[in-house]
Amino acid sequence: MKPQMTLLSCSKLVFKDSKDQILLDHVSLEVQAGEKVAIVGPNGAGKSILQKHLSGRLNPAMGEIKLHDKSLSAIPPLKRAQLMAVMAQSEQIEPLLSVAEYVSLGRIPHQHSSKAKEDNKQIDRAIKICGLEKFKDQTIQTLSGGERQRTSLARAIAQSPELLLLDEPTNHLDLRARADILKLVKGLPSTVIAVLHDLSLVHDFADRVIVVRQGKIISDGPPSESLSPAIVRDVFGMETLDVLHPVTGKPLRVYEAPHLETNIQTEKEFTYA
Known part of the structure; x- marks a missing residue:
């Protein structure tokens, strides 16, 4: 085993908004070369x-981010663009x-260091x-939402990055397109x-899951640990259910809202004035 x-690390990152509200609270992490890492958490x-911050688009109030130490x-921005690519939400x-x-735009960071043959x-x-x-020859406006997402991803891949940062890559896609993109x-x-x-x-995607809540890392580890029933219940307010696929026998984890106990009165229980 190698x-x-x-590849990437950050130490004690702090970030505040214009109202001095803390949005990142002393966040530290390391990402190893080759890892597939998911960052999850509730809205906000x-x-x-x-x-x-990890992509360099925002600068922290405190702390440091390192790439290759x-x-x-x-x-420099050009060198950074040769090492990492970003696919934004929209x-x-x-x-x-x-x-x-559009995909060819991913080669711009390399235009002074590579030949046209390598770019193509x-x-x-x-x-x-x-x-x-x-x-390949169709215009962007003729594509479906899923095809546009794949085109954005292709532009990032053409950049030949060591590090790829994706922000909600499955946003607005149907179930099949979401699974296809992550696969x-x-x-x-x-x-x-x-x-x-x-x-x-x-x-199915992540080797490792980082759970964030209120600007802090709550859990960081393999999916089975970071998304344990206790953590999912505490952070997301959801219950987990482990089942087997009825055809393949593959273990599946299902997330659902907790069952609420309600006091429902039948017609006989009503008292009319």
Whole structure:
């Protein structure tokens, strides 16, 4: 087994909003090369804020972020773009661009260090990985929501990043498209940190799950530990149910709202004045 190498780390990150409210509260973590990490938590927990710090799009009030053991703030933007790619929740894409044209934007960070042949190779590779060959010459405006998400992902893959940061990559997608996107990402060689909101998708994707609440890390470990019934109940207010798939026998974890006891009166129990 190869020794693990820390690719990204942060130490005691603190971030406050304009009203001096703490949104990240002394957050520290390490991400090893090759890991697939999910960041989960209730709405307003600080997931996306943490992701934006890890990508360098926001600067902390306190603390430090390191990439390859070098302060992220000290890495020039061009070099940073060669090492990491970001797929935001809702990317603004020029609708008249073709799929190939948009994906090619991922090669901009490498335009002074690679040849056109290598750029085209990486563009074609990204389009193939994301299953977009038949849409290559279509304009963005003709694509479905799922196809646009895959196009955004292909642009990030074409960047050839060591680290891929995804913010709600399954947002607004149907169930099949969500599963397809995460299966695709799972197979990439890059280290991936993904903010996810659908707990049912986490187990098949993540090697490790970071649970965030009120700007703090509540749990950090394998899915079975970080999403234990006790933690899910405490953080999300949901109950967990472990079942076996009726056909494959595969263990499945289902999340559902707790059953509420209600006092329902029958017609005979009503007293009329």
